[in-house]
Amino acid sequence: MGLFDWLRRLFAGDRADSPSASSEVHAPSPSTRRRARRRKVKLVPLRFGASPKPRPPAPTSTRPPYRFSRPGIAGGWLDLGGDQDEARLDRLGLPKFQIPEELARWLEIPAGQLAWLVHRFQDDERAIDERSSHYVYRWIAKRSGGRRLIEAPKSKLKRTQQRILDQILSRVPCHRAAHGFVAGRSIVSNASPHVGKRVILKLDLEGFYPSVSFNRVVAIFRSLGYSREAAIWLARLTTTALPVSLLRESRSNPELVPYLRRRLPQGAPTSPALANLSTFSLDLRLAGLARSFGAQYSRYADDLTFSGDERFLRSLAVFIPLAKKIVRGERFTLNEKKRKVIRNNQRQIVTGVVVNSRPNISRRDYDRIKAILTNCVRRGPSTQNHERHGNFAAHLLGRIAHVNQLNPARAEKLRALFQQIDWNR
Numbered sequence: 001m002g003l004f005d006w007l008r009r010l011f012a013g014d015r016a017d018s019p020s021a022s023s024e025v026h027a028p029s030p031s032t033r034r035r036a037r038r039r040k041v042k043l044v045p046l047r048f049g050a051s052p053k054p055r056p057p058a059p060t061s062t063r064p065p066y067r068f069s070r071p072g073i074a075g076g077w078l079d080l081g082g083d084q085d086e087a088r089l090d091r092l093g094l095p096k097f098q099i100p101e102e103l104a105r106w107l108e109i110p111a112g113q114l115a116w117l118v119h120r121f122q123d124d125e126r127a128i129d130e131r132s133s134h135y136v137y138r139w140i141a142k143r144s145g146g147r148r149l150i151e152a153p154k155s156k157l158k159r160t161q162q163r164i165l166d167q168i169l170s171r172v173p174c175h176r177a178a179h180g181f182v183a184g185r186s187i188v189s190n191a192s193p194h195v196g197k198r199v200i201l202k203l204d205l206e207g208f209y210p211s212v213s214f215n216r217v218v219a220i221f222r223s224l225g226y227s228r229e230a231a232i233w234l235a236r237l238t239t240t241a242l243p244v245s246l247l248r249e250s251r252s253n254p255e256l257v258p259y260l261r262r263r264l265p266q267g268a269p270t271s272p273a274l275a276n277l278s279t280f281s282l283d284l285r286l287a288g289l290a291r292s293f294g295a296q297y298s299r300y301a302d303d304l305t306f307s308g309d310e311r312f313l314r315s316l317a318v319f320i321p322l323a324k325k326i327v328r329g330e331r332f333t334l335n336e337k338k339r340k341v342i343r344n345n346q347r348q349i350v351t352g353v354v355v356n357s358r359p360n361i362s363r364r365d366y367d368r369i370k371a372i373l374t375n376c377v378r379r380g381p382s383t384q385n386h387e388r389h390g391n392f393a394a395h396l397l398g399r400i401a402h403v404n405q406l407n408p409a410r411a412e413k414l415r416a417l418f419q420q421i422d423w424n425r
Helices: 003-011 030-039 086-092 100-107 111-117 155-167 187-194 214-223 228-238 244-249 254-259 271-278 280-292 310-314 316-329 363-379 392-406 408-418
Strands: 135-141 147-153 199-204 296-300 303-308 340-343
Touching (some): 111 155, 147 254, 155 228, 199 316, 214 228, 214 271, 280 303, 303 310, 303 316, 310 316, 363 392, 363 408, 392 408
Antiparallel strands (some): 135 147, 296 303
């Protein structure tokens, strides 16, 4: 009888109390024990950070403890404003407020207007229709096909979100692998770690902003030290839910399905910073995975880029499934159609920057800008402003400045063309 059969019979109750029954159970032989020891594999659990402490239940009271407090499920009123982490807020230099009225005073708006901005007293806390919503909705075409919903906040909500961005979110550092919408970083800093590499692996997160849910945004503000009440109100101000009228339309329009739950809006000034903070754990794990394979990692919004030497190229069959598992574990989804493996015998482009030997602008992009400037000189700038930029001259200077970051010699040629434009035509 083998060791595992003996253990099975032992724990299944084969060993009875009677001597006759116990005499049928034989101890494993020495050779069986040696084989079992060789088979034994010790599994070490993978842990990230400290185990979360159990959250105490929210205290309740028979009367509303503050304005706009919420009723509890079992009766009474919830008091969610008393668990602020003062030390953490002080460490980050963040403003302090615990309840809605204190938040309204910090935002310099009436408390009633604060409740109006988050649709506090409407069903499911969402607008009835597009007219009563605090966002303007429009669709734009994706280069890969399909359409993306842009939700631009109206002026009052936008001012509130801008204050949250300037005085809270901009003071919280994101992971050093994140380069999109981060002060002092750009597409050039994102591409630089991948210059001159044997192979580049590009992955893309699908539905990046809609993937960041309301609960995740609440967790971000809680991690900064804010009370549960303050975190909920901040998350309501920086996330959105479709109006009821568009919810009805979603039954016949499948493009609206990714936007049904409350999530980050693409178009709000706070969304890029919150998206970067929501991917901190993803960046941390992917950077560690890349490092273990001797590779580099960077992320610009939803574009994930890895690069490495010949050894990394040979290990891609192992690396890619591990990266996909981490992305799924962080509750994001990869767009498999956009996965690319680019070797150094091809043109390697990272966020629009050619990185084969040094950061450079692609010939196609340079020729496109040069053609626009040439046509402006010959036919007048009014014939070339197809996208109707409010300040077309500033737009062209910005594109020339981008070229200057990568190739100053080419930028000088473009600047010479720009100076020949007659802006009266």
